[in-house]
Amino acid sequence: MNTRGLTMMELLVAMVVLAVGSFVVIQTFSQNLRHSSQSRQRMLAALVMENLVEEVLAHPYGASRPSRWNDGEVNLTFIVEGRPQVTRFFCNVEANPEQGNGSFFGRSNQGADLLDLSVGWSESSGPGSSAQERKLTLELVVRREL
Amino acid sequence: MRARGHTLVEILVASFLAVVVAIAVVRVFWFGRGVERQARSSYLIRQDADVAFRQLQSELRLTHLASIRLHTDDNGWGMASPLLGGFDKESFEFSKYGVAVWKSWVHFSVVPTDENVGTLVRWEVPYRKGPNLPLPPPSLENTPSESKWSIMPRVVLPGRGPVADSSGLQTFGAVEKGGGLQLRFLRSENDQDTLSAINPSAYSDTDQYGWTAGSTELVDLKLQVGEVSGESGKLSLYTLNLRIKPRN
Numbered sequence: 001m002n003t004r005g006l007t008m009m010e011l012l013v014a015m016v017v018l019a020v021g022s023f024v025v026i027q028t029f030s031q032n033l034r035h036s037s038q039s040r041q042r043m044l045a046a047l048v049m050e051n052l053v054e055e056v057l058a059h060p061y062g063a064s065r066p067s068r069w070n071d072g073e074v075n076l077t078f079i080v081e082g083r084p085q086v087t088r089f090f091c092n093v094e095a096n097p098e099q100g101n102g103s104f105f106g107r108s109n110q111g112a113d114l115l116d117l118s119v120g121w122s123e124s125s126g127p128g129s130s131a132q133e134r135k136l137t138l139e140l141v142v143r144r145e146l
Numbered sequence: 147m148r149a150r151g152h153t154l155v156e157i158l159v160a161s162f163l164a165v166v167v168a169i170a171v172v173r174v175f176w177f178g179r180g181v182e183r184q185a186r187s188s189y190l191i192r193q194d195a196d197v198a199f200r201q202l203q204s205e206l207r208l209t210h211l212a213s214i215r216l217h218t219d220d221n222g223w224g225m226a227s228p229l230l231g232g233f234d235k236e237s238f239e240f241s242k243y244g245v246a247v248w249k250s251w252v253h254f255s256v257v258p259t260d261e262n263v264g265t266l267v268r269w270e271v272p273y274r275k276g277p278n279l280p281l282p283p284p285s286l287e288n289t290p291s292e293s294k295w296s297i298m299p300r301v302v303l304p305g306r307g308p309v310a311d312s313s314g315l316q317t318f319g320a321v322e323k324g325g326g327l328q329l330r331f332l333r334s335e336n337d338q339d340t341l342s343a344i345n346p347s348a349y350s351d352t353d354q355y356g357w358t359a360g361s362t363e364l365v366d367l368k369l370q371v372g373e374v375s376g377e378s379g380k381l382s383l384y385t386l387n388l389r390i391k392p393r394n
Contacts, residue, residue, distance in 0.1 A: 008156070011163060018167055022174045029181040036185045040192065051389045058363040058391045067337045079308055079383040080184050081375065082315030 038123055040078075041087050045136045048074055048089045048119045053140065056093060056115065061144045065105040069093035090120045096139065104142050111144045183378060191300065191384045195371045198266055198298040199386055201233055202254065202367060208238070208246065210280030211363060211392045212347040216329060217285075220343075221304045222255035223329045224283035226273065228394065232295050246394040248273045251283035253292075256301045256327050262318040263306075263372060266297040266327060280394070282348075302326030302370040308383050317381050318374065326370030332389065335360030364389045 006014075051074075059066075066072075074089045095102040096114040104113040117138040122131040152160075205227060213226035230237040230249035239247045251271045258264040269292045271283065307324030308316040330341035346361030367390060372383035 006160075008159065011160060015163055015167065019170070022170050025174050026177060029178050032185065033181050036189070043192075043196075047386065047388065051387075054364060054389045054391050058389075066334065068339070076387075077385065079316045079372070079381055081180070081378060081382060082317065082380040084308075084316060 041121055041123060044076055044087055045089060045119045045121055049136050049138060052091055052093060052117050056140060061104060062106045092118045113142050115140045115142060191371050191382060194298045195369060195384050195386055199369055201297060203388055203390055206390045207393050209392045210394050213280035213282055214345055215282040216343055217255060220325060222253060222327050224251055224253040226280040227252045248280055256303055258303055262303060263300045264303050265299050266301045268295045268297055300371050300373050302372055315380060328368040330366045332362045332364040332366050333360040334362050341366050363391050
């Protein structure tokens with residue numbers, strides 16, 4: 001039977017191994033949390049985009065462009081385990097610079113227009129790294145009702 | 147064989163390291179539990195809310211703005227629907243004039259299950275008036291032969307909502323304009339959006355007081371779902387707002 005016990009060096013090596021293991025486990029949990037939050041943000045961005053499409057459908061053709069369609073801010077707050085988490089989105093609706101003509105906003109008299117809809121948000125990519133700007137975009141053809 | 151034993155310093159250092167390791171292990175364990183709990187409560191609530199939201203969105207798109215009537219107790223609303231038998235889309239029909247044939251009146255309201263939350267229920271009453279006019283529904287109290295479907299649990303009751311407790315965490319409490327199921331009519335004037343409980347189509351022809359000024363064709367639906375974790379006692383709350391244009 002080995003009754004020698006452990007040397008200080010063995011203990012230190014064991015500590016380091018354990019610390020590295022713990023670090024990996026914590027990193028995995030953090031990453032899961034981040035992915036879960038990113039997935040929620042993307043789902044919410046799709047929802048904000050749906051709102052934007054409905055707003056466009058209800059907008060009278062030829063009326064001026066509301067200011068909320070020019071980087072308009074939408075804040076959504078969720079409470080997770082008692083703590084509020086706010087996600088901020090920015091909404092844009094503009095005539096497509098190449099094929100649009102601005103008639104939807106009363107800038108010309110054509111009967112149809114091509115719009116660019118976009119929803120932007122910042123996505124955290126982890127501690128120590130800067131947030132990444134994300135954008136969901138959609139092209140929508142609108143026609144003047146006769 | 148070495149039989150020297152350990153010096154006091156060795157024992158102290160080993161004990162210190164053991165304590166550090168024990169703390170680290172416990173912290174990792176609790177962190178993992180916290181992450182798992184957060185992810186699970188957030189996911190479950192979100193999943194339920196998304197399904198309910200899609201159903202409400204789909205049926206609101208199928209109705210006519212003029213038929214929507216908010217309940218007087220601010221617990222949901224009623225409206226004409228071209229669907230009969232729950233969300234059965236097979237029952238949808240157009241008349242020869244190209245308009246939806248109204249099959250039922252539906253009501254959405256929250257039935258309390260405890261002091262803070264309840265179950266979102268869809269009530270359905272056969273449509274007994276003419277086929278083409280999207281008339282407002284009778285009040286829920288006067289609909290004895292309704293069928294009902296439970297759509298989702300944990301919807302926040304009228305007058306309840308999140309408030310901060312003494313430790314700064316959010317918890318359920320009385321809120322003046324609270325409630326997890328709210329439908330409002332969107333107005334937009336001077337580039338400012340406001341939400342109104344007045345259906346503009348009910349007043350626009352006789353509006354002498356400017357009640358319907360700035361009205362749009364959009365309704366704003368708020369759905370708020372929450373639960374207090376049985377394990378941690380903490381509140382998780384999910385709020386969704388959607389703008390919908392009734393299309394028929």
